[in-house]
Amino acid sequence: MxxxxxxxxxxxxxxxxxxIATAxxxxxxxxxxxxxxxTVRFGRDEVTYSAANLPALQKLIAQYEAKCSLAAGGKVLRRARSVRWC
Structure with a gap:
């Protein structure tokens, strides 16, 4: 496998x-x-976009950094949570 x-x-x-966390x-x-x-062009129109989901990527990084810390014999690092008011 x-x-x-x-x-x-x-x-x-x-x-x-x-x-994994480093990568x-x-x-x-x-x-x-x-x-x-x-960047995509249609005649004179131009659109630039990114298909990346940065918040999801950052969440995944945090998960693997926590696993890395545990594997190294350390404690899980916790991040403070914030509240958003709309």
């Missing part, structure tokens, strides 16, 4: 949460810096 998964350009083992952080930097965007 192959336990390797490709994240961006990195091949990482699903059994190594620290390696996901690389993707986060690319997305945050605008590196994962596409």
């Amino acid at each position: 192959n336990d390797q998964v490709k994240i961006g350009s990195d091949m990482v083992s699903i059994n190594q949460p620290c390696a 996901l952080r690389k993707i986060e930097l690319v997305v945050a810096s605008g590196g994962r965007r596409e």
Whole structure:
């Protein structure tokens, strides 16, 4: 059974949460810096978009960083929750 998964350009083992967290952080930097965007042109009209879901990516990173901390014998790092008023 192959336990390797490709994240961006990195091949990482699903059994190594620290390696997964690092690979996901690389993707986060690319997305945050605008590196994962596409521009589509229709005649004179132009649309630039990104298919990335940054909040979901950040949540996934937090999950794997917690697993990494546990695997290293540490405690799970908790993040403060905030309340949004609309």
